[in-house]
Amino acid sequence: MLEVDVIGGALPAERVEEAVAYAAASAGFDHGHVAVSFVSPERIAELNLTWRGKVGPTDVLSFPIDEDDEDPLGERELGDVFICPEHTVDLTEAVVHGVLHLTGMDHETDEGEMLALQAEIMEWLR
Numbered sequence: 001m002l003e004v005d006v007i008g009g010a011l012p013a014e015r016v017e018e019a020v021a022y023a024a025a026s027a028g029f030d031h032g033h034v035a036v037s038f039v040s041p042e043r044i045a046e047l048n049l050t051w052r053g054k055v056g057p058t059d060v061l062s063f064p065i066d067e068d069d070e071d072p073l074g075e076r077e078l079g080d081v082f083i084c085p086e087h088t089v090d091l092t093e094a095v096v097h098g099v100l101h102l103t104g105m106d107h108e109t110d111e112g113e114m115l116a117l118q119a120e121i122m123e124w125l126r
Contacts, residue, residue, distance in 0.1 A: 001031055008038030010085040011092065019095040022121050024078065027103035032066075032076035034102065036083065036095055044084040059087045060094040062101035078102045096121050 004020045006013040016036050024030070039047075041057040048054045048061060064079040081098030088094045096118055105114040 002029070003033045005033070005035040007035065010038035010083070011095070015092060016095055019092050019121075019125060020099050022124055023096045023099035023118075024103065026117055026121055027100065027105065029076070029078065029103055032078045034078045034099060035080045036098070037080065038085055038091075039082050041084055041086050044082055044087070047082055057084050057087050059084060059089075060098045062098040064102045064104070090122075092125055093118065093122055096125070 002021055002024055004013075004017045006016045020034050020036065024032070024034070044061060045055070045057040048056065048058050051061070051063070061082045062079060063082075065077040066079075078099070079102040081095065081102065083091065083094045083098065085091060100114055100118060105117070107114040
């Protein structure tokens, strides 16, 4: 079972849970824990500087936790997704994007697979 904690009310919890479930399942994850937090521009700018060395706010940041967990039956902590609504065009798409990063996908290093999958998931969610 996939457990989702939603912190902040920028998007209904049910919508966040649905987007997390689709993104995680598309990458083969059907159990574990994900936290999605909607934060202020100041908070995301702080995280962006601390963890990426980039100044200023951004739309979404992902922090995977159990990247190398090989126990298929254990409760996996996939990680945390932080979204800044003031810097995000589509909140649902930001959730999907962040969760895909938690599953190990990276649009900065792949051949377009992550963004193609993201677009496909967004079609399912529309």
